[in-house]
Amino acid sequence: MKAPDFSYEKPNSILGILSLLEKDELECQLLAGGQSLMPMMNFRMATPKTIVDISGVSELSLITETPKAIEIGAMVRYRELQDSDVIQKFCPLITMVIPHIAHPAIRNRGTIGGSIGLSDPAAELPAVLLALDGKVEVSSNKGIREEPANKFFKGVYETACSSNELITKIILPKAQPKQKFGFHEIARRHGDYAMAGVCIAQDQDLTVRVAFFGVAEKALRIASIEKVLSGNSIFSQSIIENAQSAVEDIQFEGDMNAGPEVKKHLAKVVLERALEGIK
Ligand SMILES: Cc1cc2nc3c(=O)[nH]c(=O)nc-3n(C[C@H](O)[C@H](O)[C@H](O)COP(=O)(O)OP(=O)(O)OC[C@H]3O[C@@H](n4cnc5c(N)ncnc54)[C@H](O)[C@@H]3O)c2cc1C
Incomplete structure (x- = not known):
């Protein structure tokens, strides 16, 4: 089956994404790696009027080391997590888990933000986030908030991120030497x-x-x-x-x-x- 008709937007800034999400009449859905959203649209399980492709915002693809944490942009792909020395050193649980997520072609496209944002009950990364006691940075036109992992996942495909919000970062504490x-x-x-x-x-x-x-x-x-x-x-x-x-x-x-x-x-x-x- 093919997806029903939709409009396509590709903003080049976080503000551009957020202003589209504010317009209820556009019925937007975010497109990250598309590895879940596109099949869901083809099966008519998702029928957004407007797809907002977030891959044009470079700051969403950064992995940043801070004194106590590793901040992973929502658009960082599984493959990039697997290849990252910073992730291997400071988030070894992610390095252990990624090879078990789907297949190489899907890992080349799928993103950490897409996995956390979808909250599939059988997905690995939500459990990683919980075990590491991480946080999710969520942005909207009203501002930025950090949601602790244990309050973020609400149910099957349901999270604390509402339809006018964007997951911008996943924040994980750095692994300690004896952890x-x-x-x-x-x-x-x-x-x-x-x-x-x-x-x-x-x-x-x-x-x-x-x-x-x-x-x-x-x-x-x-x-x-x-x-x-x-x-x-x-x-x-x-x-x-x-x-x-x-x-x-x-x-x-x-x-x-x-x-x-x-x-x-x-x-x-x-x-x-x-x-x-x-x-
Ligand atoms: C054959 C197959 C096997 C798979 N096996 C596994 C598996 O074993 N384990 C696993 O975990 N996954 C698996 N997946 C799913 C895959 O990991 C997806 O990539 C992932 O679930 C979604 O990531 P994505 O970047 O492709 O997101 P998309 O498909 O683009 O988006 C998924 C959802 O998240 C929302 N979203 C995306 N980014 C954001 C954001 N920044 N803020 C808020 N919401 C956002 C979208 O609007 C959409 O609702 C499989 C998929 C396929 C097709």
Whole structure:
């Protein structure tokens, strides 16, 4: 199927994007890498009157190091994240995860802002953002605000970014020397959306954050699992089993791959494997 007719705009500044988004009658939708939006339009799941291509704004494609954080412009593509020395040094969890997102052709086009802005429950990067306790910079004509990761994802394809707002940056704290990270996902084939996955960050003070994806209506942290794991430098079999029991606290949602009971089983499996591989 082909997408219905639409108008196309390509502003060359953030202000230009924001002034288009303010005009309700244009019924705008932002176009980043197009790897989700274009298929959704072809299937008539999205029918914007106006597409606002944000790839003409160079400042949205920057990766910037600040004293405490790495700021990633919304238009930075997966491929650029994978190739970045700054990301490898200060956000190693991203480097671990990117090869599991789709296939090379999609990684050449898809962007971090598109993934965070879409909030697909089975996408990897929302869980990375949660595990790293990052923030999302959201801009509108009214100003700029920073939304903490744990308040940003609201549900299936639903976030705290409203239709007149633009995600401008993803802000992640720099990895500390003794911080450790774990990741595991199970997919039918490498590159498919995950049936279940988990991202883990263990801070220097042994605080642990655990974010699942592909098992519920959105990527989510589970406080009871984090409580079991925090304070331990090594995860013994009994600690892992206690953490697996706390998986019961997730409100599991089935999808085209599996029902809630299978998701529950897979959540336990990915948790154990990610903890065993933490480094
Ligand atoms: C075959 C296939 C397999 C895939 N497998 C995976 C996978 O395993 N894991 C995974 O995570 N993804 C997967 N994807 C999706 C892919 O990662 C997309 O690239 C991603 O979801 C969206 O990024 P994009 O830059 O292409 O955004 P687009 O498709 O351009 O936009 C997606 C949505 O986000 C909004 N948006 C974009 N940028 C912004 C912004 N700056 N501010 C606010 N809203 C914005 C758009 O308006 C749109 O609603 C797959 C896609 C395909 C086609």
